[in-house]
Amino acid sequence: MVALALALGACSSPQTAKPTMVAPSPRDDAGGDPAQACGEVAELDLGGQGTVLVWNTETTLFLRLVAHAPWTLTESHAYAGLNAPAGWWSFPAKAVHDPYVGTFTYAFALADLGAGPGDTLQVAGHAFLLTPSYAFAEATAQGEVTVARCGQTPPPPGKDIVVFNDINPFDRTGMANPNNRLMAKNLVGYATSGPRGSGTKILFDRGRGSVCGGTGECGDGNLSMFRSVLQSEGFTIEELNSTQGSITPLPAEVKVIFLWNPRETFTPQEVNALKAFADEGGRVVFIGEWQGYYDAITLENDFLAKMGAVMTNTGQAVDCGYNTLPQASLRPHQITQGMTDITIACSSVLIPGPNDYPLYYDHTNTKVLSAVATIDTTPIPLNFVAPTRIVPQTLTLPALNPRSATGY
Template identity: 75%
Template sequence: MAALGACSSPQGVKPNMAAPGPREDAGGDPAQACGKVAQVAMGQNGSLLVWNTSSTLFVRLSGVSPYQLTESHAYAGTLPPGGWWSYPARAVHDPYVNTFTYAFSLADLGANPGDTLQVAGHAFLLSPSYSFAEAQGRLEYTVQACKNAPPPPGKDIVVFNDINPFDNNGMGNPNNQLMARNLVNYSTSGPRGSGTKVLFDRGRNSKCAGTGECSDESLSTFRSVIQGEGFTIEELNSTQGSITALAPEAKVIFLWNPRQTFTNAEINVLKKFASEGGRVVFVGEWQGYYDAITLENDFLGKMGAVMTNTGQAVDCGYNILHQASLRPHQITQGMTNVTIACSSVLVPGPNDYPLYYDSTNTQVLSAVATIDPTPLPLTLALPQRTVIAPQAPTPLLNPGSSTGQ
């Protein structure tokens, strides 16, 4: 992978312009990429982002602030590119734009997963002080296979081992607000798909009860976003054995740091809720702050998810995970990053689907699984399942804070 440097155009010299005329930005969402997203700098003033879906290769050119694109050109093919003036995709930007995306059909390129493509971008840029710049870059890109397609929304369980994406600090990020809307706005079969209620369960001796770190005050922005989508929030405050039915208008239920085991009868109520199109969101935490990791793992297994919470804390203190950490799913649709703080690590099973990874893009922090609707027996003991033992928290972290600080 290599990038060519950028150079400034002589003052007063207008860049060579592509054929004028309107052109639609191809758009595309890197969060929906199959596999990895590739990126290379175009000198100091631009960047090139490349990803593919099952049918399309996307090439996104961006200016580095304060520079904006005035004209851009892109190439993708099996042969090395020639000079930028020969690139087949080109556009003039009036008004100037921060980013522009080109789409190439993989079929037209004759490219299949595993094939290597030569990708290049070139742009003329302008700053508010009328400083011209020219930027170009290129890379070799391997077409990614679309494996482990995400499960359809609804009838699923979503796991976040971190309160903080939903607190007021996390929700200060518009991407987190979009994630909140995506969690409650989804289409699915079953009567729950048209539900108008979101249930909050902060009972069961939750760490979130009362004035905890996910109190009403701490979640005020999150609550406002949900209510702004037309949903009402109903508090459940369950105790062990108290969940015997869920309101017919309920579409999503959030289980916040529960610390009392769910009975098999309660599990079956949640399974039925999911089979009707409902979504279960389990919000856990890291081991030092949340002492019910074993409860969480047992709950996930009984619901049909193979993923386990290791208890290990990563990325402590508030951090923004960038686009490369996100994985395509209805929940991450449209997101370009996410704010977290001290999330515990998940080990997903073969049918569990990651939503985002840590800052190193190697450890899963949030994932989703389709719920197994098969009811649990109410009198017979279940066979033992293997549970990964929680890891000891790092001594320097503060166990009284979900952020670890």
């Protein structure tokens, strides 16, 4: 027992000792705020015991190791560079945590890494973890990130595609929030230089095998308040109910088209008709969902690619059950103008491309839930096949009701 006590004493350090770090410079926890990130905040799994958040500002790349309770960090290491590291023991940034901590952030100067916007960096985090009951674990998270460009200017309204992977902002519960009603007005009340800017008609397309017809989650009953808000802005709503191959050039008075959970692929001819619509200032709004509710995520990503948007729907569900996200989750745009929060439920996560502009994030302010992109109005060849995208994800769906957009 005496020998054990001496051994434990030799392994501990004074409670007042501060963590030491090597590279970019010895310092304490780097702090940083993911809400100030330029672009997306990447999330890497840390062996199931935690996560590593990665984001950049104009000058700095941040890696934040986060232990999931009851785990805590006893020692951590971080790496960022153009090449993959040999192993965690070679990571230049490290800290011993005494007392143990739940999170710790490392900062790397982009100039020191020789990296700028658009460059791909290899990143990794490693940790030794402990629980109050003395369970011990070691975990490493590794991946690659693209340095995001800062000061991104939102695309002008019109000639754009707006993506919501959640029906619920538009249902009766969502629309009970005056901020959701304001967003609905903004969606259709934009100004554009194209002739569609003076349009007075909105199309609802709830065909193509959508679950939105009849009394479904986005059936007439659940969308009644949303329809009333749009009509109060002077618009007439018409149902399109398209089938595969049926979309042709849209009438001149149409300003906005909503595509509700489509489950039949859009043909190149239909894509070109929507591109021509956008070229005149029209706005396309795509309503997707999470994987347990919406089984056509591959279709959605294929359609977005053909329209020129680089964003992808991962299918991962977050913030299930109705949640009102704070103003900090919103990003400035014509669609979010004047809003102070937004009500959602069980939204799927988007990975935006470098030219896609996020509209709002989840409650942690790290996952994009809605985004907008300028449409590439160049017609695609009639035999065009969008390249297959492999979306890295860790998808764990809870035991939810797959037919309910709220997740319950």
